Amino acid sequence: DSGVTQTPKHLITATGQRVTLRCSPRSGDLSVYWYQQSLDQGLQFLIQYYNGEERAKGNILERFSAQQFPDLHSELNLSSLELGDSALYFCASSSSGLRDYEQYFGPGTRLTVT
């Protein structure tokens, strides 16, 4: 157990819908990263938040957004869902916002868009 929690574990929804994925980092960690894992794209970095502020953006679609709250939990919002958005979504946390600190992954949310 990494100490990072994610809810829900599974999510099934229809195209065009909007969903919110939630992540709680390890106690004391200030950074939260979101990743998408799919068979064709592999593991891709989406976005990073550090202590409530957006720190870096990766391959995140405009239909996706995220935020980190004062208690440091983070939410990833996915809207206008398409079949291709079906994937495993992981969050990871780190004690630092620096690039060379260990990132610990949560158990993931499996999103299925039908």
Next chain:
Amino acid sequence: GENVEQHPSTLSVQEGDSAVIKCTYSDSASNYFPWYKQELGKRPQLIIDIRSNVGEKKDQRIAVTLNKTAKHFSLHITETQPEDSAVYFCAASWFGGADGLTFGKGTHLIIQP
């Protein structure tokens, strides 16, 4: 941006033998190289990492080597056991504006009894 290539995509070894997985990266500014192990349906689990100021790091049966000049790094697992069967991912941190990790495509390691 950074690009990480990983080989092989599948590796089958006999239990007790060694396994080596290799990765190359494109951006010479990358300075952090972690390895993750992922079992089916589970989260990626950090197993070892190396920073650019170090050439080799070892943790029991696992070791990682880094060649900055050639821009490649490798994972070595000795005395493989059935529980080593999983998908292994290498990654690099990219100094191009994004602080997330860039991952290789993964290696499916199969330990044959």
